Amino acid sequence: MKVLIAWLKKAPVQLAALVLIAGWGIGAGPAQAACTVPNTLTNGSTADASQVMGNFNAVTNCINGGVANPLVMGFFLGNGSVGTNVGPILIAARAGTFSKCKVVIKTSDASTGMTFRINQNGTNIFSSTPSIAPGTASGTVLTFTTLTSSPLSVAADDLFTIDVTSGTAFWQVTIQLE
Known part of the structure; x- marks a missing residue:
């Protein structure tokens, strides 16, 4: 372009x-x-x-779908155990915006739900914690729109990390910011 x-x-x-x-x-x-x-x-x-x-x-x-500068960035978690900075540290290649977070379930724990937060330069991007119910079926797609601002502004070279605040090793998910 x-x-x-x-x-x-x-x-x-x-x-x-x-x-x-x-x-x-x-x-x-x-x-x-x-x-x-x-x-x-x-x-x-x-x-x-x-x-x-x-x-x-x-x-x-x-x-671009009417959005000024949309970005897409994603995390894959092969283990949903609780921890800080449990996935890769991702860098924004350019300035832009995110308006939602989409999650697709690969495997879930039947008895323990999963919650997570994504941090932009160390600060949580959600105004309320995304929560996934125990036993959510494989292939389920969930959308979370509770970002601290909508759209969420991103500068080039902003760093994104992910923390799992509740979950178990049974959870496998792909989490994508759009």
């Missing part, structure tokens, strides 16, 4: 307008809302660069 943006900034305005017109359908399938752009460009006329970039930014926003 960065290469395309750099190329568009250097390309003649007419060529950039052609690329935008050809790319308007990207990401707009039957189940998605139509992408609208702020400027109408007319064939044969010279387009203003600010109009072209306004349309380009609108299309980029549609492709």
Whole structure:
């Protein structure tokens, strides 16, 4: 995407307008809302660069799902035993945002639930602790949206760690921030 943006900034305005017109359908399938752009460009006329970039930014926003800079980051826990910093330390590759946490269960403990917290630069990102019930079926997907802010802002090079606050070695989960 960065290469395309750099190329568009250097390309003649007419060529950039052609690329935008050809790319308007990207990401707009039957189940998605139509992408609208702020400027109408007319064939044969010279387009203003600010109009072209306004349309380009609108299309980029549609492709990103309407979120300014969405990120995805995930942890896999092969052992849900209680502990601090039990997974990898992950680094944000760029600035962006998270709006939810999704969890998919691989295995669970039939009698002990699991709770966890994810820390951004050492600070818990949740306003209430995510809790997974004992015996949750394999393949179950859970979504937690109780982030301290929505969306949660992330700076490039922020560090993310995960703590398990209750659980057992039977738990195996994938936890993804989106």
